[in-house]
Each structure stands twice: as C-alpha cells, then as structure tokens.
Amino acid sequence: MVSLYPVQMERASSSFDIISALKSRLAGKLRNNDLLVISSKYVAMSEGRKVSLKTVKPSVHARRLGKRFRMSERLCELVIRESDRVIGGVPGFLLTVKGGLLTPNAGIDKSNVEHGMVVLYPRNASASARRIREAIKFEFGTSVGVVICDSRLMPMRRGTTGVALAASGLRAILDMRGKSDLFGNRLKVTTQAVADDISSASQLLMGESNESVPVVLVRGLNEGLFEDCDYTSSDFGISADECVYVRSFGCWFRSQG
Numbered sequence: 637m638v639s640l641y642p643v644q645m646e647r648a649s650s651s652f653d654i655i656s657a658l659k660s661r662l663a664g665k666l667r668n669n670d671l672l673v674i675s676s677k678y679v680a681m682s683e684g685r686k687v688s689l690k691t692v693k694p695s696v697h698a699r700r701l702g703k704r705f706r707m708s709e710r711l712c713e714l715v716i717r718e719s720d721r722v723i724g725g726v727p728g729f730l731l732t733v734k735g736g737l738l739t740p741n742a743g744i745d746k747s748n749v750e751h752g753m754v755v756l757y758p759r760n761a762s763a764s765a766r767r768i769r770e771a772i773k774f775e776f777g778t779s780v781g782v783v784i785c786d787s788r789l790m791p792m793r794r795g796t797t798g799v800a801l802a803a804s805g806l807r808a809i810l811d812m813r814g815k816s817d818l819f820g821n822r823l824k825v826t827t828q829a830v831a832d833d834i835s836s837a838s839q840l841l842m843g844e845s846n847e848s849v850p851v852v853l854v855r856g857l858n859e860g861l862f863e864d865c866d867y868t869s870s871d872f873g874i875s876a877d878e879c880v881y882v883r884s885f886g887c888w889f890r891s892q893g
Contacts, residue, residue, distance in 0.1 A: 642841040643851035649750070651684030654764075655771045658851070666772065669862050671781040671854040673838040676801050677745055677755050678850035679764050679784055685756040686749060687714065705730060711744070711754065718742035718756055736873020737799070738882075743786060748846075758784065761802035762868040769804045781806035781862055785835035787844065791881050796844065798835030803867040806831065807860075829872070830861065 643661055658672075680686075694702065694709035698716055702709035705725040712730065716722060719732035719742035729740045734757070737743075743757040758764050765782040772780055783803045787796040800808060808831035812823050838852035876882040 638854065638856040640837060640841055641853040642849040643853055644848050645850050647848060648681050652682050654679065654682035659775055666776055666778045666780060668779045669859050671783065671806060671857055673783045673785055673834060673852040673854060675842060675850035676758055676761060676784050676786040679758045680755050683758055685758065687754055687756060689752055689754060701730065714744055714754065715742045718744060735869030737869050739788065762866050765802045765804035766866055783831050783834060785838060787839060798832065798839035800831035800835045800872060801869050803831045805862055805864065807863055807865065808867045
C-alpha cells in the first residue's frame with residue numbers, strides 16, 4: 637500500500653542549504669525505495685531564485701504585452717526572459733512554453749513571497765533532483781527517488797493539480813504500448829505519467845496557501861519503479877504537433893476564420 641507523509645519545513649525568505657534542511661527533518665526516517673516529492677518553489681528559494689520586480693527593466697516588447705494583457709511590464713519582462721516561447725495570454729497571465737511544459741507566466745509565482753517579489757523556477761530542476769538524491773545516499777546510505785513538482789492548470793478544468801518538472805531515481809514515465817487491456821485490446825498510444833500522478837497526490841498534502849509542507853515522503857511504491865535515471869522537464873513534454881489539445885485548438889481557430 638502506498639502511503640504519503642507531509643514533511644513540514646521552516647519558512648525561508650532567502651537562499652539556504654536545502655540538503656541541510658532535509659537532513660534535519662528526515663534523519664532516521666528514510667528507507668530504501670522511498671520517494672521524496674519536493675515543491676519546485678522550495679528548491680528555487682534555496683537557490684536564491686527570488687527577484688524584486690522593481691529591479692527589472694522592461695523592454696519595448698514587455699511594455700506592449702503589459703498593456704495588451706493588463707499586466708505589470710516588469711513581470712512581462714521576466715516572463716519573456718524565463719520562457720522558451722510566449723504563445724498568447726489573457727488579462728493577468730501570459731501563456732508560455734518553458735522546457736516543454738505549457739505553463740502560465742513561465743512558472744513565475746507571486747504567492748508565499750513578500751509583496752513586490754516573485755519566485756522563478758529552479759535553474760536546473762533535473763540537476764537539483766539528482767544532487768538531492770545523491771546527497772541523501774551519501775549522508776544516510778539510503779537509496780531514494782526524488783521528484784520536483786509544481787501545480788498546474790488543465791485546459792477547461794477548474795483548479796490546480798500537480799505536475800512533475802524533474803525526477804531522479806524513478807521511472808517517471810511508463811510506456812504501456814504493446815500491452816493488452818482487460819479485454820485483450822492492444823494499447824497503441826498509452827503512456828503512464830507516474831511522476832505526474834504522484835505529484836498530484838502529493839499536492840493534496842502540500843496545499844496552495846500557508847501549509848508549510850514543501851516536501852512529501854511517499855512510501856510503498858513498486859520497487860520496479862526505482863532505477864538510476866534522470867528526467868528533465870522536456871522529457872515529460874511532447875511537441876505541439878503531437879498534442880491533441882494544441883492541434884485541435886489550431887484546427888478549431890482555422891475553421892472559425
């Protein structure tokens with residue numbers, strides 16, 4: 637049976653040593669094949685990825701976007717810098733692609749941070765996941781997996797769920813193609829987003845406001861899911877041409893024209 641345990645951490649307002657913070661809370665509690673799901677914001681805060689908007693100089697493009705979508709020009713500038721592509725937007729948000737993930741405002745977050753400040757995504761979430769996993773192995777002699785997660789919006793759905801930005805030590809995506817279902821039908825396109833599923837479950841404990849639970853310990857997963865591997869955000873993504881949402885929206889808009 638899979639069990640999830642919330643791990644409360646102290647609030648941090650500046651960069652800190654995330655390994656030491658985890659050691660203080662998890663010493664003597666970890667077992668082999670445990671999984672740690674860690675909030676991307678917590679990782680980013682440890683890396684000093686907090687930015688004061690007043691220090692950002694907006695470009696001409698950012699000013700145009702700010703006027704069009706009724707957003708802070710300085711925030712628009714950060715979104716432009718942090719994203720791989722800005723697709724469009726609605727008042728208050730720009731829809732972007734970052735590391736293969738379709739996400740509002742390039743993942744930049746204004747919640748749980750001082751007024752006038754924002755938190756960016758971790759510099760390299762996959763490298764951070766690997767570093768944390770290796771440090772835990774070195775400190776405790778325990779082999780665990782690490783997933784770095786964020787919350788996300790789904791098209792045409794109300795509210796947020798969890799999404800994995802990176803994983804280390806876990807088979808984060810299972811290819812089910814070629815297997816048969818209960819009626820003997822051969823699966824042709826199905827893959828299971830294991831890390832996303834676990835991130836969504838963990839999000840229930842992490843919450844979205846003042847819970848102070850940036851880490852969730854997951855225990856009881858199938859041992860076959862654990863192996864020495866790493867996933868980046870791009871590994872979880874697919875191209876726009878492969879995405880049923882993006883392709884369908886394109887066909888719909890063309891039909892309206």
